[in-house]
Amino acid sequence: MQVMRHVLFPGRHHVLTRFQAEYLAGLANSDSTVVWAVTSANHENTRRNPVPYHRREAAIERFSVMTGLRSVVVPVFDTAPTERFAEVTVKTIAVATGLELTPADTVVACSTPEVAALYAALGFPLVGVEADQEHPVERPWDVLLRLADGDETWRVLAHPATVDVFDRYGLTETVRSVVNDPVVGDEGGLTATRDYRTYVEAFAGSAARKWELVRGHVRPGRIVDIGCGAGAVLELADREPTLRESDLIGVEVARHLYEECVHKKAQGAFANPNVFFYRRNVLGGAVFRPRSVDTTLTFALTHEIWSYGEQWKSLRRFAEAIYAHTVPGGIWINSDVCGPDGRDVPVRLRLADSDGRNPERPRDDLARLGPAAAGEYVAGLSTRARLDQFAVDFAFPFAYEAHDDGSVTLPLGAAMDYLTRKDYVENWLSETREQFCGLEFADWKALLGDVGFVLEPASTGTRNDWIVANRLAPVAALEHLDGRPMEWPVTHVLLVARRPHTAMA
Known part of the structure; x- marks a missing residue:
């Protein structure tokens, strides 16, 4: 093939390989420029994109020096799937560098057929890099997976530029932790179906109530909000005169929420200069020093x-991590939903069936509909029919028995899991992956005590009476199996757990 003036090399480029160095050396000459379009440049710390852009850029620049290739590196931010991806990339390069790449002077090096086809549609000549080889050649992602699996042969396949950057910045363990994370999804959130817009709005609306609940128990000093969302509670902590000398630290694993925190700080939302945000998963390893x-x-x-x-297993590991980073005398304040006392006790549940549709059977294909369509379908069901749908979609199976009088017998915990979730139709596919009633207050006491914490007297199970009055009582009733009415149980828990001054190491 005729040597072109530019070689456009689009990709995520988390790992550079020795094969790529040999291939590009044969494709380009001293007058050619390799244009590295680094896609998903605004993503990091996710399975699909474990390495931040600035580290990828550093490796590419070192690669260029070591191979003698003239390079230009351009970040390309992630976009929704579009047939215009190739066009967007070319335009991004033009804006960032002034280079107007055309089919007459540019060859596109791409091993992914679907992406290559988009450039071919624009008229660019193509080379397939690894895909062109007669014998299989490991692609960069294959090499990264070797690293994640603990296979040290990745160092042989990767180019020394990548190995050097990974070693200098400790990226090897970071990549292994992120790729093997059991909790976080490919795109850096707990679930791919959550509508983060409504999630942020709901959390912001309740932030004042949450802060008022805990502010009297906060110990000044280094204050960390894990799972800080969009930083709403830390904004309130920032206004407390007694905490003006404290460090306020937010830790958030979901990319969308972390980016909102960083944006708020950049816009001057915090008066305290010692406000920091980290994108971390505490389950992936220690975030703070002991x-x-x-x-x-x-x-x-x-x-x-x-x-x-x-x-x-995961919750205990989390509690142990918090205990380890807490100073003697320091506290962990946890506010969350909670299962009722005696969550396994069978109860009778009566539900309204005149407030929506009652299909003959629940659907088993809501996940294929997508979040919006699934939510719209569930919203049209009666409270009774919604229970049947919940039983199909809920990630924590439970058994229930329907009776001729319209009532249902099921465990108390399952009943409350449904009743406290039935109205979250906008995030139905996400909410049905979560169990609110996995633990009751006694379980928390046992877990925290076993880890080494001591519960303060303020710790208690509570009932959200607004939810009872507005969401539960109008359409549902709980009864004992003998038909006696049952009081609505606790729905939430406040735990104030202190690490003793004289405690286990």
Whole structure:
């Protein structure tokens, strides 16, 4: 093939390989420029994109020096799937560098057929890099998976530029932790079906109530909000005169929410200069040094760790991590949903059936409809029919028995899991992956005591009476099996757990 003036090399470029160095050396000459279009440049710390852009750029620049290739590196931000991806990339390069790449002077090097086809449609000549080889050649992602699996042969396949950057910046363990994370999804959230817009709005609306609940228990010093969402609670902590000398630290794993925190800080939302945000998953390893945090806050988080992780195993690991980073005398304040006392006790549940449709059977294909269509379908069901649909979609199976009088017998915990979730139709596919009632207050006491914490007297199970009055009582009633009315049980828990001054190491 005729040597072109430019070689456009689109890709995520987390790992550069020795094969790529040999291939590009044969494709380009001293007058050619390799244009590295680094896609998903605004993503990091996810399975699909574990390495931040600035580290990828550093490796490419070092690669260029070591191989003698003239390179230009351009970040391309992630976009929704579009047939115009190739066109967007070419335009991004033009805006960033002034280079107007055309089919007459540019060859596109791409091993992904679907992406290559988009450039071919624009008239660009193509080379397939690894895809062109007679014998199979490992692609960069294959090499990265070797690294994630602990296979040290990745160092032989990767180019020394990548190995050097990974070693200098400790990226090897970071990649292994992110790729093998049991909780976080490919795109950096707990679930791909969550509508983060409504999630942020709901959390912001309740932030004042949450802060008022815990502010009297906060110990000044180093204050960490794990699962901080969009930083709404830390904004309120920032206004507390007694905390003006404290460090306020937000930790968030979901990319969308972390980016909102960073944006708020950049816009001057915080008066305290010592406000910091980290994108981390506490289950992936220690985030803070041992005995370095005075107060840890968690709101509506622990049920997600339970649900998306390995239930008891993940939650205990989380509690142990918090205990380890808490100073002696420091506290962990946890506010979350909670299962009722005696959650396994069978009860009778009566539900309204005149407030929506009652199909003959629930659907088993809501996930294929997508979040919006699934939510619209569920919203049209009666409260009774919605229970049947919940039983199909809920990630934590339970048995229930329907009776001729319209009532249903099921465990109390399952009843409350349904009743406290039935109105979240906008995020139905996400909410049905989470279990609110996996633990009751006694379970929390046992877990925290076993880890080494001591519960303060303020710790208690509570009932959200607004939910009872507005969401539950109008359409549902709980009864004992003998027909006696049952009081609505607790729905939430407040745990103020202190690490003793004289405690286990």
